[in-house]
Amino acid sequence: MQDSILVTGVSSGIGLTTAKYLLDRGFHVYGSVRGDAGAGELAEKPGFTALQFDVRDRDAIRAGIQRILADGNRLVGLVNNAGVAITGPVETVSEVEYRRQFEVNVFGLVAVCQEALPLLHATKEAGFEPRIVNIGSVSGYLTSPFTTIYSASKFAVEALTDGLRRELLPFGIDVISVAPGPVKTPIWKKGREQKEAFQNNRYSEMLDKLDPYTEAAEADGVEPEVVAAAIYEALTAKDPQPAVLVMKKGWMAKLLKLTPKRFQDRFFVKRLAENRRY
Numbered sequence: 236m237q238d239s240i241l242v243t244g245v246s247s248g249i250g251l252t253t254a255k256y257l258l259d260r261g262f263h264v265y266g267s268v269r270g271d272a273g274a275g276e277l278a279e280k281p282g283f284t285a286l287q288f289d290v291r292d293r294d295a296i297r298a299g300i301q302r303i304l305a306d307g308n309r310l311v312g313l314v315n316n317a318g319v320a321i322t323g324p325v326e327t328v329s330e331v332e333y334r335r336q337f338e339v340n341v342f343g344l345v346a347v348c349q350e351a352l353p354l355l356h357a358t359k360e361a362g363f364e365p366r367i368v369n370i371g372s373v374s375g376y377l378t379s380p381f382t383t384i385y386s387a388s389k390f391a392v393e394a395l396t397d398g399l400r401r402e403l404l405p406f407g408i409d410v411i412s413v414a415p416g417p418v419k420t421p422i423w424k425k426g427r428e429q430k431e432a433f434q435n436n437r438y439s440e441m442l443d444k445l446d447p448y449t450e451a452a453e454a455d456g457v458e459p460e461v462v463a464a465a466i467y468e469a470l471t472a473k474d475p476q477p478a479v480l481v482m483k484k485g486w487m488a489k490l491l492k493l494t495p496k497r498f499q500d501r502f503f504v505k506r507l508a509e510n511r512r513y
């Protein structure tokens with residue numbers, strides 16, 4: 236029987252890097268992918284098993300969990316990483332997109348937790364220390380304009396993390412948020428491709444500012460390995476912090492959160508004008 240960790244969304248970015256990081260450290264990794272090509276280079280790695288599911292598909296999640304059960308591996312960790320970042324003004328973002336934001340980042344996370352928890356309880360009952368790590372974001376601490384819906388979903392992830400941790404405290408399952416600032420992953424390019432909400436409306440001219448702003452944020456981001464290391468720490472440290480912010484100048488984001496909202500408003504407007512994210 237091997238210690239295993241389920242990581243959702245391992246086709247690219249933080250999920251892919253985390254899967255490799257955990258494999259290198261001896262864990263069996265179950266990684267969720269969508270589509271046949273999803274596992275890519277991971278498919279060849281010993282100790283990796285791809286589970287095919289979209290976090291919006293409860294039956295498919297359940298089938299993935301059944302596979303872990305059938306293999307007989309001990310599930311010691313769940314990393315809720317799968318996510319999308321919808322860009323656009325709240326006034327114009329389509330209903331399909333704002334619902335997708337919450338379906339994936341929030342309700343998908345709840346569904347995966349619900350399906351995986353029986354295995355995590357069994358792990359605890361067998362004398363081990365199972366953990367859930369939710370991938371939040373600095374956008375779950377502070378809200379930048381035009382990623383407001385994304386930010387709302389990540390604020391929800393923080394609330395779910397705190398509430399779930401308190402609910403699971405008596406059962407000995409720890410729940411931790413690892414919240415990155417900007418990280419160099421494909422999520423930024425996917426965001427820049429979402430232009431519909433800015434087209435033919437009063438926000439159109441914002442696009443000229445927004446693209447350089449997100450490009451600058453991505454260029455200044457950390458490598459995904461830095462986040463993978465923080466996730467590993469959250470999964471394995473003796474006494475982990477319940478909320479970890481992983482970003483350059485994280486102190487600045489924490490300080491900004493303490494300032495008056497009107498000050499924050501001016502800060503974000505100025506930063507947007509200067510193509511500088513916090």
Ligand SMILES: NC(=O)c1ccc[n+]([C@@H]2O[C@H](COP(=O)([O-])OP(=O)(O)OC[C@H]3O[C@@H](n4cnc5c(N)ncnc54)[C@H](OP(=O)(O)O)[C@@H]3O)[C@@H](O)[C@H]2O)c1
Nearest residue numbers: 244245246247248249269289290317318372417418420422
């Ligand atoms: N990059 C950053 O700067 C940053 C900062 C803070 C937080 N984060 C968070 O980090 C997490 C990973 O993002 P990333 O930056 O690594 O982006 P990414 O490279 O775009 O990876 C996102 C992963 O989520 C998967 N996914 C998307 N929708 C899904 C669905 N409905 N069901 C299952 N899987 C789905 C994607 O799979 P497909 O390939 O099948 O779409 C992909 O594997 C997200 O939760 C994101 O919000 C990222």
